Amino acid sequence: MGEEKKAGISRRLLLTGAGAGGAGLAVGALAAAAFGGQLPEKQATDTIEFYGEHQAGITTEAQDRMHIVGFDVTTQDRGKLVALLRDWTAAIEQMAAGQPVGGADTGSYDAPPADTGEAEGLGAAHLTVTVGFGRSLFLDEHGKPRFGLQGKLPEALIELPHFSGDMVEEQRSGGDIVVQACANDPQVAVHAIRNLSRLGFGTVRVRFSQIGFGRTAKTTQAQQTPRNLFGFKDGTANILAEDADALAKHVWVGKDSTDQPWMAGGTYMVARRIRMQIETWDRSALREQENVVGRIKSTGAPLSGGEEFSEPDFAMAGSAGPIIPVDSHVAVLHPSAHNGVQMLRRGFNYTDGSDGLGRLDAGLFFIAFVIDARTHFVPLQKAMSANDAMNEYLRHTSSGLYAIPPGIQPGQYLGQQLFES
Numbered sequence: 001m002g003e004e005k006k007a008g009i010s011r012r013l014l015l016t017g018a019g020a021g022g023a024g025l026a027v028g029a030l031a032a033a034a035f036g037g038q039l040p041e042k043q044a045t046d047t048i049e050f051y052g053e054h055q056a057g058i059t060t061e062a063q064d065r066m067h068i069v070g071f072d073v074t075t076q077d078r079g080k081l082v083a084l085l086r087d088w089t090a091a092i093e094q095m096a097a098g099q100p101v102g103g104a105d106t107g108s109y110d111a112p113p114a115d116t117g118e119a120e121g122l123g124a125a126h127l128t129v130t131v132g133f134g135r136s137l138f139l140d141e142h143g144k145p146r147f148g149l150q151g152k153l154p155e156a157l158i159e160l161p162h163f164s165g166d167m168v169e170e171q172r173s174g175g176d177i178v179v180q181a182c183a184n185d186p187q188v189a190v191h192a193i194r195n196l197s198r199l200g201f202g203t204v205r206v207r208f209s210q211i212g213f214g215r216t217a218k219t220t221q222a223q224q225t226p227r228n229l230f231g232f233k234d235g236t237a238n239i240l241a242e243d244a245d246a247l248a249k250h251v252w253v254g255k256d257s258t259d260q261p262w263m264a265g266g267t268y269m270v271a272r273r274i275r276m277q278i279e280t281w282d283r284s285a286l287r288e289q290e291n292v293v294g295r296i297k298s299t300g301a302p303l304s305g306g307e308e309f310s311e312p313d314f315a316m317a318g319s320a321g322p323i324i325p326v327d328s329h330v331a332v333l334h335p336s337a338h339n340g341v342q343m344l345r346r347g348f349n350y351t352d353g354s355d356g357l358g359r360l361d362a363g364l365f366f367i368a369f370v371i372d373a374r375t376h377f378v379p380l381q382k383a384m385s386a387n388d389a390m391n392e393y394l395r396h397t398s399s400g401l402y403a404i405p406p407g408i409q410p411g412q413y414l415g416q417q418l419f420e421s
């Protein structure tokens, strides 16, 4: 999954000019005449393949917009939950192809329409929807199995520990199911989550939801490195989609690297809402900002020199100690400090208005995909919370870890490997 798709019929992109302005109208009129008044449908070209070995939205070239939601399952009926996963799969397939939920069938005039309608005419905008399962889907708060999933909980799906300085809000964290919608149009991403929530009425309840407005990672060679709200390039040293070896080593769960065969081809998503104290940051000197990150603000190059993609030289001396400070973010998190461990970062900038004290509630919704959070996230986050100079400017307000099952083939539903193995 995750590859640009050539085909896919979009009812929204009828040649009547949807998204094409006046020129589209003229072409549409001609086309309608040529088809004896019947308008042909146009193939959406801004689609990402939904089916495949892995779910889309992981190595897919990072889109600019995100809407992520954590759901709690309110039913105790396994059949109802599986039926919802089937409904979601059908809806996601349609939306990813640029079609409305329900396809051409708008349903009865006396019932609510199958699709809420606000993405009509917007195309697919490279929509991907990625679904994962939290530990609480498997075990209730007393440690009792849920939905007959005893024996299916992967060892790696741990309860993330409390890290020093965490100010995690439970109602923004965890959840039985996570759904990440990414697109290059905010309305397409929000439409996807809204329609899935709607289908889930009576089976799931929204626990938290977060909108991200700008990517903070580069995930393909072709992409420019974006900037986070500290104004620094983010994603320079990320794992890229083209790096199959790194993905196999650090991201995709293999059948030999899990106690749960249903997770082979899947991965784990770490999600942390990290508020950035941007007013304090904005009052700090450029020298301080660069020492905190360990990189040059304008170019993204390491403080030891070179250009953006040059390897940092942590041994190079500065006027007082190493030129890349030992407590800089890059020094604390570089693979050389963590047995070569890397992660696929795919986070987004967010703003949620202001906090009533005249400060923006803004930051980074950190998302990373890893083969095992016990080796690929917890030690790094521990080091960060203990030693990273950036902490002074950060507050972690949510935390989540989710098992992301592998991708599916036509005829299957998302999570089928879990429920039918």
Ligand SMILES: C=CC1=C(C)c2cc3[nH]c(cc4nc(cc5[nH]c(cc1n2)c(C)c5CCC(=O)O)C(CCC(=O)O)=C4C)c(C)c3C=C
Pocket: 228, 230, 232, 233, 234, 235, 236, 237, 238, 272, 274, 275, 276, 293, 295, 329, 330, 333, 334, 335, 343, 363, 364, 366, 377, 380, 381, 384, 394
């Ligand atoms: C524990 C994992 C990480 C958290 C949490 C995290 C938060 C966070 N990061 C930035 C800004 C930057 N991060 C950069 C690099 C970087 N960050 C992590 C991990 C976490 N970041 C890693 C593993 C790396 C790569 C280290 C390396 O290999 O050199 C950078 C530098 C540019 C880049 O390589 O991407 C920036 C800038 C913020 C603002 C933030 C929380 C709000």
Ligand SMILES: [Fe+2]
Pocket: 329
């Ligand atoms: Fe970082």
